[in-house]
Amino acid sequence: MRIVDVREITQPISSPIRNAYIDFTKMTTSLVAVVTDVVRDGRPVVGYGFNSNGRYGQGGLIRERFAPRLLEADPKALLNEAGDNIDPDKAWAAMMANEKPGGHGERSVAVGTLDMAIWDAVAKIAEKPLFRLLAERHGREANPRVFVYAAGGYYYPGKDDDALRAEMRSYLDRGYNVVKMKIGGASLTEDRRRIEAVLAEIGSQAQLAVDANGRFDLETAIAYAKALRDYPLFWYEEAGDPLDYALQSALAEFYPGPMATGENLFSHQDARNLLRYGGMRPDRDWLQFDCALSYGLCEYTRTLEALKVAGWSWSRCVPHGGHQMSLNIAAGLGLGGNESYPDLFQPYGGFPDSVRVENGHVTMPELPGIGFEGKSDLISVMRDLAS
Ligand SMILES: O=C([O-])CC(=O)C(=O)O
Numbered sequence: 001m002r003i004v005d006v007r008e009i010t011q012p013i014s015s016p017i018r019n020a021y022i023d024f025t026k027m028t029t030s031l032v033a034v035v036t037d038v039v040r041d042g043r044p045v046v047g048y049g050f051n052s053n054g055r056y057g058q059g060g061l062i063r064e065r066f067a068p069r070l071l072e073a074d075p076k077a078l079l080n081e082a083g084d085n086i087d088p089d090k091a092w093a094a095m096m097a098n099e100k101p102g103g104h105g106e107r108s109v110a111v112g113t114l115d116m117a118i119w120d121a122v123a124k125i126a127e128k129p130l131f132r133l134l135a136e137r138h139g140r141e142a143n144p145r146v147f148v149y150a151a152g153g154y155y156y157p158g159k160d161d162d163a164l165r166a167e168m169r170s171y172l173d174r175g176y177n178v179v180k181m182k183i184g185g186a187s188l189t190e191d192r193r194r195i196e197a198v199l200a201e202i203g204s205q206a207q208l209a210v211d212a213n214g215r216f217d218l219e220t221a222i223a224y225a226k227a228l229r230d231y232p233l234f235w236y237e238e239a240g241d242p243l244d245y246a247l248q249s250a251l252a253e254f255y256p257g258p259m260a261t262g263e264n265l266f267s268h269q270d271a272r273n274l275l276r277y278g279g280m281r282p283d284r285d286w287l288q289f290d291c292a293l294s295y296g297l298c299e300y301t302r303t304l305e306a307l308k309v310a311g312w313s314w315s316r317c318v319p320h321g322g323h324q325m326s327l328n329i330a331a332g333l334g335l336g337g338n339e340s341y342p343d344l345f346q347p348y349g350g351f352p353d354s355v356r357v358e359n360g361h362v363t364m365p366e367l368p369g370i371g372f373e374g375k376s377d378l379i380s381v382m383r384d385l386a387s
């Protein structure tokens, strides 16, 4: 049993949207396929992965360092004790050989992409949905019903409050009861008007989260906090720079409601520092680390361990990214839910075709692996890369 090939390609996931920090007109993702010599249902097992969204394709790093290390490793050294499957932690260690600690940069994205594909292959070789495999490994009961919220509310040219309201209404029509919109890409006065328009639209049918994408300095973050705390928001996300723990901590003094952050923290050490120094409150705040951007599930497991040590429940995690990998982790390990982008980043984000959102929840189908085979538009681009 061995990995016989690793393929990668950079694919566009661009759209004319903008958050407070970047536009997505040139956004890309790396799609990878880890091809094994294991045969299931008459075809070779291929694991697939991609790097969530927001960090561009990682082809250079994958081609030059991480894929060669996987392929050059002694195949036996990557197997589990029983010798009947790949051990993802051993594959991870092989990829990270001769990498210094710290300075996580974007190599965490390259590794996270390959890690997703390895876990997909491992669960397919085991002939189980990844969420069931994870629950078994951790001695837990899987819960296939997962909370999801609809992320959108971006700025884009010509979009007025009516268009924003219509967008949010369409999420409610599709079964969501928490929606998210961007702030910080306009003045506070304008953002207040946008928020009030959305709150008027959703009424008591849903709750609203807002996301500043790390745009604010301390003063602006606090000015927004003072305005936002009058609204019944689901959360106030990523007010300041992701690594500015002092800002996040100061913000807590002005914002009694739930805060959320973490999508741009790419290691368990950074996550632990957020818990140590960021003033985040385990009884109400939300952690959004995205495994695909942060060295994958092998590292995410260490992040979850750091949560436990700091006294946080895993149910406070609602990962960024809207991908099925985090959906599996949520169902298998009891996270609080997962992001979803009903209209964006397709075909990568979203759910298998059979899945419907009901009362803000989805129920995972019993598909081997991560479940990409259940999403026809996605599996077709994946099979174009390798099948
Ligand atoms: O606009 C983005 O980069 C995505 C984002 O922050 C989120 O989904 O929370």
Ligand SMILES: [Mg+2]
Residues within 6 Å of the ligand: 211, 213, 237, 238, 263, 320
């Ligand atoms: Mg965000």
